[in-house]
Amino acid sequence: MCGINGIIGLASTEEASKVLDAMNGAIAHRGPDDCGSFVVPGIAMGQRRLSIIDLSNAGHQPMLSSDGNLVLVFNGEIYNYRELKQELNNYPYRTQTDTEVILAAWQKWGRECVHHFNGMFAFAIWDRAQNEIFLFRDRLGIKPLYFYQKEQCLLFSSEVRGLLSSGLVQRKLNKAALADYLRYQAVHAPDTMILGVKMLLPGHYISIIKGKMAMASYWSPEMNYSRQTEGKSYEMIKHDVHDLLQKAVARRMVADVPFGAFLSGGIDSSAVVGLMSQVAKHRVKTFSVTFEEEAYSEARYAAAIAKKFNTEHTEIKLSPDDFLELIPSALQAMDHPSGDGPNTYVVSKVTKEAGITMALSGLGGDELFAGYDVFKRMTVLHQYQWFSTLPLSLRRVAGRSLKALKPSVASSKLNELLSMPSWKLSNTYPITRQVLPDDYLLQLTGRASLEDNRVQQILEESFKLQEQNDTKLPLLSQVSAAEIGTYMQNTLLRDTDQMSMAHALEVRVPFLDFELVEYVLGVPDKYKYPTSPKKLLTDALGSLLPMEIINRPKMGFTLPWQKWMKQELYSLADEKIKSLGNRGILNSEELHLLWHRFLAGDAAVTWSRVWSLVVLENWVEQNDLKA
Numbered sequence: 001m002c003g004i005n006g007i008i009g010l011a012s013t014e015e016a017s018k019v020l021d022a023m024n025g026a027i028a029h030r031g032p033d034d035c036g037s038f039v040v041p042g043i044a045m046g047q048r049r050l051s052i053i054d055l056s057n058a059g060h061q062p063m064l065s066s067d068g069n070l071v072l073v074f075n076g077e078i079y080n081y082r083e084l085k086q087e088l089n090n091y092p093y094r095t096q097t098d099t100e101v102i103l104a105a106w107q108k109w110g111r112e113c114v115h116h117f118n119g120m121f122a123f124a125i126w127d128r129a130q131n132e133i134f135l136f137r138d139r140l141g142i143k144p145l146y147f148y149q150k151e152q153c154l155l156f157s158s159e160v161r162g163l164l165s166s167g168l169v170q171r172k173l174n175k176a177a178l179a180d181y182l183r184y185q186a187v188h189a190p191d192t193m194i195l196g197v198k199m200l201l202p203g204h205y206i207s208i209i210k211g212k213m214a215m216a217s218y219w220s221p222e223m224n225y226s227r228q229t230e231g232k233s234y235e236m237i238k239h240d241v242h243d244l245l246q247k248a249v250a251r252r253m254v255a256d257v258p259f260g261a262f263l264s265g266g267i268d269s270s271a272v273v274g275l276m277s278q279v280a281k282h283r284v285k286t287f288s289v290t291f292e293e294e295a296y297s298e299a300r301y302a303a304a305i306a307k308k309f310n311t312e313h314t315e316i317k318l319s320p321d322d323f324l325e326l327i328p329s330a331l332q333a334m335d336h337p338s339g340d341g342p343n344t345y346v347v348s349k350v351t352k353e354a355g356i357t358m359a360l361s362g363l364g365g366d367e368l369f370a371g372y373d374v375f376k377r378m379t380v381l382h383q384y385q386w387f388s389t390l391p392l393s394l395r396r397v398a399g400r401s402l403k404a405l406k407p408s409v410a411s412s413k414l415n416e417l418l419s420m421p422s423w424k425l426s427n428t429y430p431i432t433r434q435v436l437p438d439d440y441l442l443q444l445t446g447r448a449s450l451e452d453n454r455v456q457q458i459l460e461e462s463f464k465l466q467e468q469n470d471t472k473l474p475l476l477s478q479v480s481a482a483e484i485g486t487y488m489q490n491t492l493l494r495d496t497d498q499m500s501m502a503h504a505l506e507v508r509v510p511f512l513d514f515e516l517v518e519y520v521l522g523v524p525d526k527y528k529y530p531t532s533p534k535k536l537l538t539d540a541l542g543s544l545l546p547m548e549i550i551n552r553p554k555m556g557f558t559l560p561w562q563k564w565m566k567q568e569l570y571s572l573a574d575e576k577i578k579s580l581g582n583r584g585i586l587n588s589e590e591l592h593l594l595w596h597r598f599l600a601g602d603a604a605v606t607w608s609r610v611w612s613l614v615v616l617e618n619w620v621e622q623n624d625l626k627a
Contacts, residue, residue: 561607
C-alpha cells in the first residue's frame with residue numbers, strides 16, 4: 001500500500017524533479033517508510049511506500065524490470081502474487097514483493113496481465129523500448145487514481161492533493177460537479193470537485209501510445225458476472241459462496257506486518273473475523289470502537305464474536321466528546337469532500353495507534369448481499385410498476401398532498417416518485433439515494449436548470465451495456481451494481497482510502513474479491529432476497545455466526561450529530577455556512593434559511609443535509625479553490 005505520482009510530457013528533467021518532489025511530499029502520509037523517484041526527459045514517476053510485503057529496501061519504487069526496460073509505480077496489493085510467481089518462474093526475481101510480479105506478468109502478457117491479478121491496485125507502467133505508458137485501476141475501484149491533462153502534459157496521483165501540489169493544476173472549483181455533490185454528498189467518477197481533475201473509472205485503464213492518449217474498460221459487473229449458478233441448487237450455491245469468501249479472506253491475510261480486523265459485531269465484520277480465525281496460525285487481533293452510552297455502542301455484539309473466536313480483542317472506548325475532538329483533524333485529512341468520513345478516520349487512528357499496519361474490513365457485504373433497505377424498496381417498486389401507468393396528473397396531486405400534509409424527507413421522495421413518468425430502476429433508484437431533491441436544489445443554487453443526474457446516467461449506461469451485449473443481471477444484482485457503482489465506490493471506498501491512509505493504515509476488503517463479486521451477481525433473486533438479514537450470506541456461513549448477531553438491529557456509528565451541530569459544533573458550522581454563502585455559487589439567502597430551518601428543528605432538514613455543506617466549504621478553503 002502506497003501512494004504514486006507521475007508527470008508525462010514535461011521535457012525539462014529539472015522542472016519535473018521539482019514538481020515530483022512536491023507531489024511526493026503532499027502524499028507522504030500514505031507512505032512513511034520510503035520515497036522514490038525516476039526522472040528522464042518526458043517521464044517522471046514517484047512513489048511513497050508503506051511496507052506491507054517484503055519490508056526490505058528491495059521493495060523500493062519506482063521499480064525497474066530485470067532488463068531495465070519497464071518502469072513501474074504501484075499502489076495496492078496483488079493477493080495472488082505467490083501463485084503468479086510460480087507460474088512466471090522464468091523471470092529472474094530479486095525481491096519477495098508483489099510489485100516485481102507485476103513486472104514479470106507484464107513481460108509475458110503485456111496489458112492483458114491485469115486479467116490475471118486478484119487484488120486492489122492503481123499502477124503506472126512505462127515500456128521504454130516501445131515508449132508506451134499505461135495507467136490501470138482495479139476492477140472495483142478500491143484504490144484511487146486521479147489525473148489531470150494540460151496540453152501535452154498528463155499528471156497522475158493517488159490523491160487530489162498530490163495533483164494540486166504540482167503547481168500545474170488550476171485551483172478552480174468544478175461548478176458542474178456541484179449539483180452532483182449536493183444531490184449525493186459525493187462527486188461521482190470520473191468527475192471531481194476540481195475543474196479538469198478526473199478520476200480514472202474502476203476497471204479502466206489509460207494508454208499513451210505514440211503520444212496519443214486513449215481510455216478503455218477491461219472489466220465491468222455487467223460484462224463479467226458469472227453464469228456458474230445456472231442450474232445449481234441452493235445448497236450448491238451456498239457451498240460456492242462459502243468457499244469463495246473463505247478464499248477471499250485467506251488471500252488477504254498475507255502480510256509481513258502486524259494485522260487485524262475491524263469488528264463492529266455486525267454480520268459482515270463478524271463473518272470476516274470468523275473466517276480469519278479458521279485459517280489463522282495465531283489468534284486474530286480485532287479492534288472495536290465502542291461508546292459508554294448504550295444507545296451508541298455495539299460493544300456487546302463485538303465482545304460476543306471476540307469470545308466465540310478467541311480473538312485478541314482491543315476495545316477502544318470513546319465518549320462522544322472524544323470523537324468530537326477528532327473532527328477537525330478528520331476534516332483536515334479529507335482529500336476530496338464527502339458527507340461522510342470522520343467515522344473511518346477515528347477507527348483507523350485508534351487501530352494504527354494499537355500497532356496495526358493492515359486491517360481487514362467487512363465493507364461491501366451490504367452491497368453484495370442485499371443488506372440495505374433499498375433492495376427491498378426497489379423490489380416493491382418493480383412489482384408495482386403498473387402504478388406508474390395511472391394518470392400522471394392524478395399521481396402528482398396525490399404526491400403534493402402527501403408532502404403538504406406530512407412534510408418529511410420520506411414524503412418528499414414519495415412525491416418525486418409519484419411524479420416520475422415510469423418506475424424503471426434508472427428513474428426510481430437515484431431518488432432513493434438522493435439527499436436534496438432537485439426542486440429544492442434549483443432554489444439553493446439559484447439556477448434555472450441543473451446538470452443531468454449522474455447516478456441516473458450510471459444506471460442508464462449499465463442497462464445500455466447489458467442490452468448491447470445481450471446480458472441481463474437479476475433485479476437484485478442490478479441494485480447491487482448500482483450500489484457498487486455509485487455509493488460504494490464514490491463514498492465508502494473513497495472515504496476508507498483517504499481516512500485510513502491519513503494514518504498509513506492499509507484496509508483490505510474480502511467482500512470485494514472480484515471472483516466472489518462476479519459469482520454473487522449471477523445468483524438468482526429467489527436465493528438472495530433478504531427475507532432475513534443477508535439471507536444468502538448467513539445461510540452460506542452455516543453455524544459460523546450466532547443468531548444473536550444475525551438478527552441484531554443494524555446500527556453502525558450512531559452519534560449525536562443533530563445535537564453537536566446545534567451546540568458543540570455550532571460555531572464551526574455557522575462560520576462555514578456564512579463563508580459558503582459569500583462565494584457566489586449558492587443562493588446565500590436560501591442557504592441561510594436551510595441552516596436556520598435545521599436549527600429550528602424542521603423535520604425535513606436532517607443534520608446530514610447541512611453537514612455536507614459545512615464539509616464542502618471547509619475543503620474549498622483548505623485547498624484555496626476559486627469559484
